[in-house]
Amino acid sequence: MATATMPRRPTKARKYQTKILIGGQWRDSVSGKSFKTIDPSTEEVITEIAMGDAADIDLAVKARGRRSTTARALGARWTPAIAAA
Numbered sequence: 001m002a003t004a005t006m007p008r009r010p011t012k013a014r015k016y017q018t019k020i021l022i023g024g025q026w027r028d029s030v031s032g033k034s035f036k037t038i039d040p041s042t043e044e045v046i047t048e049i050a051m052g053d054a055a056d057i058d059l060a061v062k063a064r065g066r067r068s069t070t071a072r073a074l075g076a077r078w079t080p081a082i083a084a085a
Helices: 054-077 080-084
Strands: 020-022 025-027 034-038 045-050
Antiparallel strands (some): 034 045
């Protein structure tokens, strides 16, 4: 007995975010290091993603400190939209 199947539709290329989000901005890691993301079913490399380290953590902590200071200064007028600006 044969089973009829529909042909696969062509898939369009996917675009992946490969950077680190720090202070509301996408950026490469300070060290420039990255790691490969591999599809476990095919063992193909899907993309390379920025690898954060201590320097990136320091930037994130400083960015968070700046946002907290801004939020306190704005008081009740603070909203997430203002913080993202």
